[in-house]
Structures are given as C-alpha cells and as structure tokens.
Amino acid sequence: MSLLLGKTLEELKQVVTELGLPKYTADQLAVWLYKTNISSFDEMTNLSRGNRDLLSQHYEFGAKPYLKVQESGDGTKKYLYPALGNKFIETAYMPDLKRNTLCVSTQVGCKMGCLFCMTAKQGFQGNLDSGEIINQLRSLPEREKVTNVVYMGMGEPFDNTAEVMRSSEVLTAEYGFNLSVRKVTVSTIGIIPGIRTFLENSKCNLAVSLHSPFDEERRQLMPIQHVYPVKDVIATLIQYDINRYRKVSFEYIMFKGINDTPRHVKELARLLNKVRCRINLLRFHPVPNVPLEGSDNITIMAFQKALNDKGIITTVRQSRGLDIDAACGMLSTKTLVNKDLL
Numbered sequence: 001m002s003l004l005l006g007k008t009l010e011e012l013k014q015v016v017t018e019l020g021l022p023k024y025t026a027d028q029l030a031v032w033l034y035k036t037n038i039s040s041f042d043e044m045t046n047l048s049r050g051n052r053d054l055l056s057q058h059y060e061f062g063a064k065p066y067l068k069v070q071e072s073g074d075g076t077k078k079y080l081y082p083a084l085g086n087k088f089i090e091t092a093y094m095p096d097l098k099r100n101t102l103c104v105s106t107q108v109g110c111k112m113g114c115l116f117c118m119t120a121k122q123g124f125q126g127n128l129d130s131g132e133i134i135n136q137l138r139s140l141p142e143r144e145k146v147t148n149v150v151y152m153g154m155g156e157p158f159d160n161t162a163e164v165m166r167s168s169e170v171l172t173a174e175y176g177f178n179l180s181v182r183k184v185t186v187s188t189i190g191i192i193p194g195i196r197t198f199l200e201n202s203k204c205n206l207a208v209s210l211h212s213p214f215d216e217e218r219r220q221l222m223p224i225q226h227v228y229p230v231k232d233v234i235a236t237l238i239q240y241d242i243n244r245y246r247k248v249s250f251e252y253i254m255f256k257g258i259n260d261t262p263r264h265v266k267e268l269a270r271l272l273n274k275v276r277c278r279i280n281l282l283r284f285h286p287v288p289n290v291p292l293e294g295s296d297n298i299t300i301m302a303f304q305k306a307l308n309d310k311g312i313i314t315t316v317r318q319s320r321g322l323d324i325d326a327a328c329g330m331l332s333t334k335t336l337v338n339k340d341l342l
Contacts, residue, residue, distance in 0.1 A: 004055070005033055005062025005138060006131030008166055009175045019054055030175040034138075039063040062131040063139050066091075076321030080333070081136060083108055084126045088333040089154055091136040093146075094320045101148040104136045105331065106164055107155025112189055113223045114209075116253060118287050118325070118332040119154045128155070130166035137177065149179060151186040152207070154331045158186075158194025165197065168204055181205075187251065189224045190233040199240045205247040207280075208233060212259045213267040221255075230271070238274050248277045253284050253328075254295035260303055269310040278313040282328055285319065 007015065012026040025047065032044050040061055041052045067088070068080040077093045092103040110117070111124035136153075137143060149171055151157045157164045164186060170176040171184055185205040188194060198206065210230065212218040219225040242248050250272070254260050268279070281304055284294030295303070300316060307314040319328070 001058070001060045003062030003129060003131030004029065004059040006129060006134045006163075006167060006170060007033075008169050009173065011166075015059070019058065021051055021054070025051070027175070033062075034170065034176045037143075039065075039139075062135060064135055065139055066141075070324040072321040072324045074320055076324065077142075078321060078324050078331075079136070079140065081132075081139070083128055083132050087125055089128065089132070089136070090331040090333060091140070091153060092321055092331070093140065093142055095142070095145070099147045100142065100145045101150060102137055102140065102146045103150050103153045104133055105153030105155055106133060106151055106157045106160045108333070110155045111159065112156050114189065115221050115290060116211075116255075116284060116287060116292055121287065122154075122332050127160040127163060130163045130170065133163060133167040134170055137171070148183045148185075150184075150207075152328070154333075156189060156191065158188045158191035158198070161191075161194040161197055164194075165201060168202055172204065182245070182247070185247070185249075189222055190228045190230065191224070192228050192233060192236050195233070195236055199237075203246060205249070207249045207251055208237075210250040210252050210268075210279075211255075213264060213271045217259060221258075234271055234275060242276045248275060250277060250279045251282060251328075252279055253282045254300050254303065255284055256293040256295045256299070258292070260295040260299050262306065265303060265306040265310065268307065269312060272312060278315065279307055281314060281316045283316075283319050285322065285328065 009026060009030055012029050016023065016025040028046055032038055041056045044052055064082055066079040066081050070078045075095050079091045079093065081089050081091060083089045087108045089105040089108055091105060094101045094103065105128065107127050108125040109122040110119045112120060114120050137146060137149065151164060168184060168186065171179050172181050181203040182205065185207050186198060187207040187209065189209045211221050213230065215225065215229060218230055237248060281300055284292060304314045304316055
C-alpha cells in the first residue's frame with residue numbers, strides 16, 4: 001500500500017479524483033500531511049468518516065516514529081527510522097547558534113562504493129520513496145526548529161532522482177513545509193543525468209563530492225569517476241546559469257599525502273575557474289579496514305588559505321557527531337539487528 005505522505009499537491013489531486021472525492025480534499029490533505037502533527041486518517045476531522053475510511057483502504061498515512069536516538073556531546077542527534085518494511089535508515093540533526101540542519105537519507109545503503117564511506121560498506125538495499133524521505137523531517141521531535149535540510153545522509157540522491165525531486169518539492173512548496181530553496185541542498189558524487197534533471201527542475205542548492213581534481217586519484221577514491229569523470233561534471237555545470245541565488249559547492253575530504261598538496265590547489269583552481277562555487281573542506285573520519293588517513297589541521301588550514309588566495313571561497317566544515325558515528329561518511333545500519341532496538 002503506497003504512502004500518502006510525500007505526495008505532491010498534484011499527486012494528491014490525482015488521488016482524490018481517483019477516489020471520487022471533492023477536488024478541495026487535496027488541499028485539505030496537504031494541510032493535514034504537512035502543516036500538522038497528526039499521524040492517522042482518523043484525526044482528519046474535516047473529512048467525513050466515509051472519506052477517511054476510503055483513504056485508509058487505499059493508502060497508508062506514512063508518518064512513522066523514530067525507533068532510537070543517540071545524542072552527541074556537541075548536541076548532534078542521530079535518529080533511527082524504519083524503512084522499506086524491515087530495514088532502517090539514519091538521520092542526523094545538527095543544532096547550531098544560527099541554523100539547525102537536518103541531514104536526510106535517500107537510500108538504505110549505497111551502491112556507489114566510495115572508499116572512504118561507511119554507508120558504502122553496507123551495500124545497496126533499496127531506494128526510499130518520497131514519503132520515507134519526508135518522514136525524517138515530519139516525525140522529527142525538533143521538526144519546528146529545523147532551518148536547513150541537506151540530502152547528505154545514507155545513499156546517493158541522484159541514484160534515486162525521481163523520489164528526491166518529489167520530496168524536495170514538498171519541502172519547499174507553500175503547500176508543504178515551505179522551506180526556502182536556499183535552505184535545501186542536494187549532494188551528489190557527480191551523476192550527470194541527475195544533475196541535469198535537478199538544475200532544470202529545482203532551485204535548491206547543489207553540492208558535488210569532488211575529493212580530487214585528478215582523474216586517477218579520484219577513480220581510486222570514487223568508482224563513479226569511471227562513468228562520469230569530474231571534467232564532464234564541471235562541463236555540465238558550466239552549461240547552466242549558476243547565479244548568486246543558487247549555491248553550488250564542492251565537498252573535499254582531506255586525505256594525508258593523497259589530495260592535500262600545492263599541486264592539488266593549482267589544479268582545483270584551474271578546474272573550477274569557470275564555475276561560481278565554493279569549496280567545503282572536510283576532515284576524514286576513519287572507516288574500518290580503509291587505508292586512508294586524514295590530513296592534519298595545519299595542512300588543512302594551509303590548503304584553505306591557498307585556495308582562498310586563488311579566489312575560490314573555501315571553508316573548513318566542522319565535524320559534528322563524531323562520538324555517535326553521525327559525522328560525514330559514518331552513517332550506516334549494517335550492524336543493526338532487532339534486539340538492538342529494544
């Protein structure tokens with residue numbers, strides 16, 4: 001039975017038409033789904049009992065409570081949600097002074113195989129639908145405090161483009177959660193068809209995982225380089241009007257002795273000189289049995305200064321939730337079994 005949660009207003013209009021309900025019911029459903037905290041059809045008090053029963057016969061409401069939460073010493077919280085019937089996803093909530101960011105997942109596991117990512121070690125177990133993506137915000141205890149949403153959790157968003165596009169519409173539409181498009185960012189390792197679909201149909205921000213400007217190095221870190229070389233990703237971005245109202249950023253994890261040298265600074269500046277963008281430098285968080293080591297703080301700061309001196313706005317992203325495995329690249333539900341949830 002498909003979820004009602006996560007459907008766009010146009011899809012809700014199709015639902016009510018197919019069920020023979022009045023047209024205005026679609027707007028009522030959108031309010032109940034995205035503007036309230038109810039969790040069942042029975043609570044939709046402005047719908048008749050018969051119409052509520054009809055909806056429940058054909059659809060599942062879709063709001064599901066979290067199963068477990070862990071809190072970091074820095075205030076980050078990692079929530080465990082059910083997904084795909086008998087599987088799980090992790091979602092990270094990161095409160096700060098100026099913003100409260102929710103990092104959502106789009107897949108259970110991931111098939112991209114990036115060397116440095118814990119989610120990749122889990123393997124791919126399935127795509128979330130729009131409702132399961134939206135539920136990570138809808139059922140969050142801190143829902144009303146969230147100012148920013150980033151699609152940077154488990155999975156590759158553009159390996160699940162259709163559901164990511166549907167869910168991002170619900171997040172930003174007036175009928176939905178009404179977040180500013182400037183407060184929603186979708187991250188990708190560089191899947192070009194998904195990038196094109198996104199840039200042509202959404203005004204949300206884009207983040208691209210880069211990690212090396214050199215083909216062979218990037219190929220060793222990220223197998224996707226075999227299919228979509230970074231030079232082709234950059235060429236794609238140049239074709240679109242990236243203006244000051246839309247942010248494009250490049251995520252760059254710093255690996256000691258691999259991608260943190262002056263030669264990398266020079267090549268990054270050459271590669272990105274036609275793209276209005278910024279670079280976010282990230283510290284590497286160790287993954288078991290992965291022969292990589294993070295760059296030291298002095299090297300990271302020198303790398304940042306060198307890029308800024310080249311005219312590329314570069315920041316160092318703060319690591320959050322390290323003590324609960326909620327930081328970048330650490331989300332995974334590989335080891336979970338039912339007894340862990342009791």
